[in-house]
Amino acid sequence: MNRQCISAPNAPAALGSYSHANRAGNFVFCSGQLGIDPRTGSLAEGVKAQAAQALQNLASVLDASGCSHADVVKTTIFLKDIRDFAAVNEIYGDFFRKDFPARSAFQVAALPKDALVEIEVIAYKEGM
Numbered sequence: 001m002n003r004q005c006i007s008a009p010n011a012p013a014a015l016g017s018y019s020h021a022n023r024a025g026n027f028v029f030c031s032g033q034l035g036i037d038p039r040t041g042s043l044a045e046g047v048k049a050q051a052a053q054a055l056q057n058l059a060s061v062l063d064a065s066g067c068s069h070a071d072v073v074k075t076t077i078f079l080k081d082i083r084d085f086a087a088v089n090e091i092y093g094d095f096f097r098k099d100f101p102a103r104s105a106f107q108v109a110a111l112p113k114d115a116l117v118e119i120e121v122i123a124y125k126e127g128m
Helices: 047-065 082-095
Strands: 003-006 021-024 027-034 072-079 102-107 117-124
Touching (some): 003 047, 047 082
Antiparallel strands (some): 003 021
């Protein structure tokens, strides 16, 4: 199976030694995205804004890989505070409107840049 690293020009630069995504066969594994504005390099203010920006960053990564949110089969959400779950879920529901992907959500001790939320996805697309 061929593996291809994906770099998304419209997403924030990686904060470490990793790719925005990797394509392996028909699957695309996207690295977690924070709510960083790619133009300014700053985190959005508040958990809802960070969730929306993280999802927009993922959309850019998915686009660079030849996929869209409709191809997402699994998401993982990392929250600094699990009490923010409902607020993030509201934003998430605006991004994924039907045929929802499988999902896990966890509270974690800390996230890079002291972010409030990080979201990663796995997508699948026939014929890639």
